[in-house]
Amino acid sequence: IPELVTRARSGGVYLGVGPEQNFTYIAALRPKMVFITDIRRGNLHTQLMYKALFEMSADRAEFFSKLFTKPRPAGLSTKSTATELINAYWDPAVKTGPESEYKENLKAIQDHLTKKRNLPLVKEDLDGIEYVYFNFYWHGPAINYNSSSNGGGRGNMVSYGDLMMATDGGNVSRSYLASEDNFKVLKELHERNLFVPIVGNFGGPKALRSVGKYLKDKGATVSAFYLSNVEQYLYQDGLWNRFCANVASLPL
Secondary structure (H helix, E strand, C coil): HHHHHHHHCCCCEECCCCHHHHHHHHHCCCCCEEEECCHHHHHHHHHHHHHHHHHHHCHHHHHHHHHHHCCCCCCCCCCCHHHHHHHHHCCCCCCCCCHHHHHHHHHHHHHHHHCCCCCCCHHHHHHHHHHHHHHHHHHHHCCCCCCCCCCCCCCCCCCCHHHHCCCCCCCEECCCCCHHHHHHHHHHHHHCCCCEEEEECCCCCCCHHHHHHHHHCCCCCEECCCCCCCHHHHHHHHCHHHHHHHHHHCCC
């Protein structure tokens, strides 16, 4: 991230793929708008769950309480570190709420999206949000890449909690939960509807080109594009040249 922020100016447009790892880059770059494109519709469901939780939570401690359906531990404040937050919610004494509380939270999330935000979500999408949220409820801060797939053949994956507490090579905490300022970057983007999840293919004919046209019409510029490991799939599927053409069409 220290190198990233010297190369990518703040206040541009951020493009990305996948779930929470984007949040840490977004908190560092402070873009004016975000587009997250992923071929998996499940990622849309994850981002919509997060949208509701960011908007419904006043601070990081409340966000965590809603994300994991756990009571807010005493002593947490806006000054608490990510490690203090995670350890507090990982404490065995802080019990996960009953299923009835989880269902109340789920309904609040779905109502926020469909009634307050008036998003036209079909049953498939509401069921997908429920699937994502249940896994956070069931696994808590120990949730990892494999939690919902019974192993999935990807080895021992790092937990959500450990990722939030991780530091960089300079021992600086940079996760989106490292500070209230980081958290507020995401919260404000969502509250202003400037965080847009898209279902699409990086090498397809529509998704990235539609984003590019919108940004050109608005006079905006892409300052960072997080690809994760999508490149290997674009190569395997013979879509690399199409992807490069799509990127070339963006205002960079």
